[in-house]
Amino acid sequence: MAPVAGFRSRVLAAVRRIPAGRVATYGDIAAAAGSPRASRAVGNIMRGCKAAGVPCHRVVAAGGRLGGFGGRGQLKRDLLRAEGVPVVGSRIREFAARRWTKFPPRLDRTEPGAPASA
């Protein structure tokens, strides 16, 4: 069977599903698209993300870092802060808590990865 859709389509769809006030890493988007190692490819797609309706500014780098934004890291920071995402320098506060994934964490079980505190 051929893939359900182009890698790019799935990536854009995933980015679009990121709710305001939340962020996802390139790796998360890549995973949502079916290739958890294609973070780089996701970045390349984001680079051409000129289409409105695609909150490419909500896609950040791992570790809660801003990542790139066509050299406009400042703009990306402002956009995120405007949506309620506190950013200090090149880092996002409470990154783990604001990190969005298509697989919601299970809180009904004491598992590592759940935002136990803060």
Added chain:
DNA sequence: AATCTGACTGTTG
């Protein structure tokens, strides 16, 4: 088809 590129990531120093 082969090579280069890059809004990435993890490891090592």
Added chain:
DNA sequence: CCAACAGCCAGAT
């Protein structure tokens, strides 16, 4: 914390 290196992936040339 930052710099350098290596691994990985999809798209463009």
